[in-house]
Amino acid sequence: MSNVSQIIEERPSDIGNFLVGRLLPFKNKRSVGPFVFIDHMGPVQLSSKENFDIGPHPHIGLSTLTYLFEGAVMHRDSLGTEIEILPGQVNWMTAGKGIVHSERTPERLRNSDKNMHGLQIWVALPKELEQMEPSFHHVEAAQLPTWKEGNTMYRLVAGEIMGKKSAVPVYSPLYLLEIKTVEACEINLGEHLYGEAGLYILDGKIETEGQAFLPKQLLVAKNSKLCTFKMAENSTVYIFGGKPFDEPRRIYWNFVATTPELIENAKERWKNQEFDKVPGETGYIPLPEDFNNFKLKKENNDNENTAF
Incomplete structure (x- = not known):
């Protein structure tokens, strides 16, 4: 008997101006251990007129892990963090009760040809920590x-x-x-x-x-x-x-939580722009219109409108 219970093929997903390969969540497999979301970014070559730009958007109840094979991304968040991540390094951002961040091509590369390739991962927080204070850690490759x-x-x-x-x-x-x-x-x-x-x-x-x-x-x-x-x-x-985890996780857009109330609260806070702002950023990504009639009592299908 095979030890492979499922084979999940990478599916294309549009996250704005960038196409990624989505691995998790999958309709028949919502998570693997605490991992609830995995995107394969690229490989893609961007011209001098193209840039990776994901504007300010919120998260709750998770930690994001960014790991690049090629390229560079400038991370900015509502804690005041501003740091460029390079291949082999790890950006680990813990949202807890709420954080906002943006991810863009660094200024030094915006007018030149560049490559982008990497993994973007979400790890759910334990129930007792899903409302913890947000934090950010940058880990060098040598660590x-x-x-x-x-x-x-x-x-x-x-x-x-x-x-x-x-x-x-x-x-x-x-x-x-x-x-x-x-x-x-x-x-x-x-x-x-x-x-x-x-x-x-x-x-x-x-x-x-x-x-x-x-x-x-x-x-x-x-x-x-x-x-x-x-x-x-x-x-x-x-x-x-x-x-x-013992408790299933609900995912709506960029929010991960153990209860519908936490997600509804985050949605209202974002609609009213009550999250802390990202210094240096003026715009933001609104709640996706595709989820206006979202019902939290039903298990959500693959989340194709997730910004990371």
Whole structure:
């Protein structure tokens, strides 16, 4: 019997002036451990007349994780943070009771050709922390545990696994592990994984139980303790997951919460512009019209209007 319970294909999603590949949430799989949202950004080449511009928008009840492979993004938020993120670094923004941020092409690159490629991830907060004070942490590439086994490179982007711990300050047991190969090899992580586990193929190919899987596919394990697979040469995969929460999470636009009341409150606060402002920004992204008749009692379908 296969240990792959689901195969999720990357789906295109328009987030304004940028097309991304959406992996989570999926209609039959809303989360993997505490991970509730994953977008694959790019790879895309932008001309000197094109820029990545996501204006001010709010979040509650989650932490966002930005991890770039190529390009650069200027992050600004309502805490007064203003920092450029580069490939290999991590931006970890915890919304808690509410934060507003924007993400744009840095000024130094706006009039030149540039590439964009990376992952944008949301991690739900534990129920007892979903109304915590917001915070922001920038983690340099050198602060992420990196090690080699044979010709296989490992990097722990977030969380704790294999006796390693990332500098990203997470709030529940989880892991986001990057694995890169030069030569084909077998990977056995079963003794190290816990909770729910997913595997995203960025480049190359993996094989497990006689089946081959290719880029832009996300595999969800039935049992994380049985996670063994073969990676082809020059492949890159991301293993992510952790302990799932007891309470389901509701997602409306950029809001994640355990109760409909928290989401309704956030919607009203944003409509009335009662969130703190982002210094240096004047505009904002309104609540999407597509959700005017949204009913919180019904399970939402894939959220195609999410700004991050």
